[in-house]
Amino acid sequence: MRHTRGRVVEVDDVDDFDRRVAAGARDLAGWRCRGLDLSGRADVLSSCHVAGAMFLGCVLDAGVAADLESRGALVFPTLPDVPVDTYRTSLYTARELFGAAGYAESPDARAYAWAESDLGHDGLLAATLHDHAIDGALAGWVGGRSLVGVMGGHAVRRGSAAYADAARLGWLLGRRFTVATGGGPGAMEAANLGARLVATSEHGLREALTTVAAVPHYDPDVGAWAAAGFRALDDAGAGAGGETLGIPTWHYGHEPPNVFASAIAKYVRNAVREAVLLEVCDAGIVFLPGAAGTVQEVFQDACENYYADPTSVATMVLVGRDHWTEHLPVWPLLRALARDREMEDRVHLVDGVDEAVELVG
Template structure:
């Protein structure tokens, strides 16, 4: 992917670098090269003046880094010991995060273990650089999409009625919107599953639900839980786009495999804020506990102060849960009263009603 702004030229692949140089470029001044492996392109690099260029997380053949620095380029190497690319330009995929037989040895498992290790200035910088890169990649990914969020409890197990409802909601929404979730297990996984299969008939979702019920939770085995999800994906080549935004802050809860794009953060506050922000077509809140309640009122605060043209629907599903078990609805109603958001907050009983409110 390439973007140009004035004299700034963003280059994110080796192929783009080689092509631009072949087209006649002789000076890299104003170039910003991110995460490119240049070890096999030493001759191409040598044919350019590097002064004024910025190399972020690039790899060089022996001697090339010292040469471009001497010519006046700025070089920011990958942070030491970090298992993740601090300058990545794309969101994650589930295959990338789980690409090992053992979850402990996977990129996701190693990143979580590293994030919980000894803190240092280097590790803090690495996390900040990584999350900034994810911010940029996510902004590009959502720029031309209409997103609806589905929030709900992480503890909802496969095989339960609540899981089936969330999957059906994702399936309904995915037909006209891009579904975004927190990217974890439970209702989040179910909504991503339903959305991913939005191009398939409802019977395909029912079959997937029956298959997944054999491994209801990621405990005691993340490997078995993820493998069951990949088995479902292997039988469905079609894939409607759907987004997951998880965090290594809750790394003991692994990311679900059904999101086609995964924006995984180290910092949870930034992750929470951006997840709500990208849902420009509204959010459906299924039954949940503290995390879901936090998301309701974080979203309510955004809508409370928003201009009427920027207010997005908020739909709470389950009157008993939201008026008696965790009575968030009365407070939400009180906050909304007399505000532009008042007509955009809803309490419904079924996921079918919720889908109708945010699919139009």
């Protein structure tokens, strides 16, 4: 949670910094100043007690950083040659990640190329700082919201029945909850699409599905794939006002983030992302048919529920009886694991998304 009062104060806006100083603040112990342009404020900073303060990625006049450090402050400079903001204070948007030029030149593509390179010491530090910043931004974003997760296969194509089912699931769940997904293509994209268009009619949802189906896959042209998504959002207008979360990772950067998540918590490290994705889904998770990645998520979630306090067990709903009992027989093991545990009555297997919606919460 972001602190704006008390012993620890997070100051992420230069106007907020100026307001506090103008009101008489001179003891900055416990302040966390992130990404502020503090140029021209050397005299103000020299008059403040700064021992115990932190300046993260701030712009400072020449000599000010050394002065702050000599008086007990911690100063973390902006790291060079890093295509991500290591001290950002908000989640991403799809338009920010895709940028205005072609996808190859987009912030998302450049960050993926960087994340796949030999990062070295500074790069690893930047990745850690970035993911920590995303943690903070995400904690602030989820506050006051009840989130339900939708997990499923990344290979589900636009225009397919499975894609339409996932979109309908997101559309129905979005009426009661904030829908969170892994933020990628396939079933994840479809669920984000449905939740984003929660304010539109079923006809409007079908129109959006038709629009994106014109470009069924991101291969070979990510730009065209994203553009079809943005067209669907533009056509929906006010109907695309739903809030929905995507939590992707540059570890799978060859799969671009979908454009339908209204907020995107994109991580460099996948292990962190996986844990966070499960953690934020307090209202439970619906698992659509998927392969190895979805199976991994099922049992990660099952492990959390197995050891959870009785008041913290979250609902698990597996959709697709044949898939989860015959194709990938996850259900028998999951049911056996849940037997005689607090989670036993919160684990379900259903045939379709309408049944799943009734069980969540």
